[in-house]
Amino acid sequence: MAIHFISDLHLSEDVPALNRLFATTLADWRGKIDALYILGDLFEVWVGDDDRSPFIDEALAVLRDFAAVTPLYVLRGNRDFLLGEEFARASGATLLEEPALIEAYGRPYLLVHGDAECSDDTPYQQFRAMVRNPQWQQAMLARPLAERHAIARQARGMSEAGKASTGLSAISDVTDSAIEALLAAHGWPTLIHGHTHRPATHRHGDGTHQAERWVIADWHGARGGYLRLDESGLSAHPLGAGESC
Numbered sequence: 001m002a003i004h005f006i007s008d009l010h011l012s013e014d015v016p017a018l019n020r021l022f023a024t025t026l027a028d029w030r031g032k033i034d035a036l037y038i039l040g041d042l043f044e045v046w047v048g049d050d051d052r053s054p055f056i057d058e059a060l061a062v063l064r065d066f067a068a069v070t071p072l073y074v075l076r077g078n079r080d081f082l083l084g085e086e087f088a089r090a091s092g093a094t095l096l097e098e099p100a101l102i103e104a105y106g107r108p109y110l111l112v113h114g115d116a117e118c119s120d121d122t123p124y125q126q127f128r129a130m131v132r133n134p135q136w137q138q139a140m141l142a143r144p145l146a147e148r149h150a151i152a153r154q155a156r157g158m159s160e161a162g163k164a165s166t167g168l169s170a171i172s173d174v175t176d177s178a179i180e181a182l183l184a185a186h187g188w189p190t191l192i193h194g195h196t197h198r199p200a201t202h203r204h205g206d207g208t209h210q211a212e213r214w215v216i217a218d219w220h221g222a223r224g225g226y227l228r229l230d231e232s233g234l235s236a237h238p239l240g241a242g243e244s245c
Contacts, residue, residue, distance in 0.1 A: 001032075001033060001034045001037045002034060002228050002229060003033065003034050003036075003037065003229040004029060004033050004035050004036050004037070004226050004227065004228055004229075004231040005037045005038075005039060005111075005192055005216055005227040005229070006033075006036070006037075006038055006039070006042060006193065006195025006216060006219075006224065006225075006226045006227075007039040007040055007077070007113070007114075007195070007199045007216040007218070008037065008040070008041045008077070008197060008216070008217075008218035008219060009022060009041065009218075009219045009243040010041055010043070010044040010079065010218070010219065011042060011043050011044060011059060012043065012045065012055070012189060012206075012218075013053070013055045014044075014186055015044075016057065017221065017222035018219050018220070018221075018222065018224070019055070019058075019059070019221060020222075021219070021223075021224060021239060021240050022059075022062065022216075023058075023062045025239055026065075026066040026224060027062075027065075027066075028064055029066070029070065029245070030065070030066050030069055030070055031069045031070055031112070031164070033070060034070075034071070034072075035070065035071040035072070035073065035137060036070060036071070036073070036144070037053075037064070037072045037073045037074075037075075037096075038071050038072075038073070038093075038196055039111055039112070039113055039114075039192065039193060039194045039216060040074065040076060040077025040078070040079075040113030040115075040195060040196065040214075041077030041078065041079045041113070041195070042080055042081060042083075042154075043059075043076070043079060043080045043211075044079055044154065045079055045080070045084060045152045046079070046081075046082050046083055046087075047082035047145065047149055047151075047152050048082050048084070048140075048145070048148060049082075049083070049084045049085070049086035049087045050086070050139050050145070051089075051145055051148075051149075053192045058129065061094060063091035063183070064090065064091055064092045066092075067091065067092025068092060069094055069189055070095070072091070072092060072093045072094065072184035073093065073094050073095075073100075074091075074093040074094070074095055074096065074111050074188070075095075075096050075098050075111060075112070076090075076095070076113070077113045077115070077194070077195065078099075078113065078115040078128065078195065081101060081131060081132060081137075081191075082137060083095060083139070087213075089237035094194060096111070098111065098112045098113060098116070099112045099182060099186065099196045100112075100185055101189065104229055105229070105230065105231045106191065107184075107189075108187065108189035108190070109189055109190050109191075109192055109215065109229070110182070110183070110189045110190070110191045110192070110193050111193070112184050112191070112192075112193045113193060113194060114194055114195030114196055114215070115128060115149075115180040115191035116128065116172060116178075116198070117174035117175065117176075117179055117182060117193070117196045118171070118172060118173060118174055118175070118195070119174075119175045119177065119178040120170070120171045120175050121171045121172060136203050145223060158222070161245045164213075166177075167213065172196065173198065174193075174195050174196060176204065179191065179213060180204050180205075180206060183204055183209075183211050183213075184206065184209070185196050188209040188210065189211060190212045190213075190214065190234070191204075191211060191213040191214070192213075192216065192227060192234075193212045193213070193214075193216070194215065194218065196215060197217075197218040197233040198215055199215050199216060199217035199218075199225060199236065200215050201213070201214050201215075201236075202215070203220050205210050208234055212234075214227055214234055217236070217238075219239070221240075222240050223238065223239060223240035224238075225237060225238050225239055226229070226239060226241040
């Protein structure tokens with residue numbers, strides 16, 4: 001048995017191939033792993049738990065069927081930070097607050113989405129502080145759904161424009177200082193995150209302590225990836241290329 005970690009699926013009505021990969025992957029893993037952790041950006045956008053559509057209902061059904069027999073944990077990402085308790089009820093998932101420190105197979109692991117650690121991106125960190133504020137979220141959720149969708153489209157458009165002009169720039173990656181402060185605050189466990197779309201393994205240290213950092217692959221096109229954790233440790237695997245477990 002093993003624990004699997006996925007992140008940055010960005011599911012939406014516009015990516016049917018990824019939606020199918022998600023459904024078939026969870027059906028394949030159902031009852032065959034110890035737990036699944038989704039570390040943010042499961043959805044491309046989430047404007048509130050009261051927003052329902054055939055796409056959302058189908059995604060919730062896939063999650064609920066999986067969670068009926070396998071523990072499911074979800075972190076909020078920068079795209080779906082408005083996931084709430086109604087989502088948790090409808091999906092069967094347990095929502096985690098980050099950073100989430102877990103113990104698995106006798107070792108500690110620290111789980112975050114990863115956007116908070118991109119500390120060089122000052123405008124984004126200001127935006128993040130605003131949208132994670134409970135008062136801002138309460139006001140946002142009080143708006144009509146159509147208005148919330150319009151705001152989300154505007155934010156996505158600005159984000160995509162920024163990506164088109166800079167690509168995967170250094171400012172959009174985590175910083176060593178933020179990562180090492182996070183690791184030090186939690187006793188230097190192994191860190192797992194997504195967000196950056198830069199799957200890799202890194203080592204961090206302060207001269208006395210050392211820890212690994214694993215970045216989960218994002219999903220795009222009809223492919224994705226996941227991390228597998230078992231008694232022998234972590235390993236990275238592809239999805240959508242004839243391998244799903």
